Amino acid sequence: MIEQMNKYHDELAKLIERHTPVHGVHVTAIPSLLFMRYSNVTGPRYGMYKPSICMVVQGAKEVWLAQERFKYSPTDYLIASVDLPVTAQVTEASSRVPYLGFKLEFTPSQILAVLRDSQIPIEPRENAKRAMFVSHTESSLLDAVIRLARLLDSPEDIPVLAPLFVKEILYRVLHGQHGVALEQTAIEGSSAYRIKDVIEHITKNFERSFRIDELAKIANMGISSLHRHFKEVTAMSPIQFQKQLRLQEARRLLLSESTDATDIAFRVGYESPSQFSREYSRMYGLPPIEDVRRLRAQFDQSIEA
Known part of the structure; x- marks a missing residue:
């Protein structure tokens, strides 16, 4: 089994290297599939993770959600x-040994389709679970990932076969250790599903002020329940x-x-x-203008290198 897993990783690493000629994030011909390649350890990068399955094929990576650290390497995947x-x-x-990563984004409707077709019992649950987790990669999951990645060498097969392989990948994850945490975000009426609605509202209107009772109404929860479930899903208020x-x-x-920092x-x-300025400095380590100067200097140095 270990030998087979090593072969899978070697093949996937070669595929990603072939399709990532330079460092950075690369969109592929398969919808929602991205490859990553970095030749150096990176500093912290801030951004939004969409619903996705992420794999380290070579190297290692850490992801922080609020104060929680999720560390994963080629034996794991992150959701x-x-x-x-x-x-x-x-x-x-x-x-010599660059970081190589695989990321497949998905939607709740894709999860729901897998649940329905595989006849997995669909039951809304009241106790929401963390929306990020790391699990051990099984050979059956890695096999499906390899078959999806191979399609990049036969692009004429992508329209027909890619959706089938993506469905299999999601099926394997749903049957994994933390499958319940994933399925609940797609099941209407579950606590996780209702928190997802609140997340979508905040994401679309983050520049607006809102009252907590407004969010509770969206989730159809009491204020204390909203706080509890939201923090359980996202690790933050x-x-x-x-x-x-x-x-x-x-x-x-x-x-x-x-433009200046005040306008922003x-x-x-x-x-x-x-x-x-205070909250920006607390998050990024420097006031806005100094932080931007630092980032631009780092970018210029990377170009010169």
């Missing part, structure tokens, strides 16, 4: 079952979740536009520029 603001960092990589979205968007705007603060929903 994000809802949209989550995270901090990710490649912790093992070199020019609704306000903390919104703050991460605001600060991530602020950093993106500061890097992409020639108002655009992402802050009423006080000083509060924005």
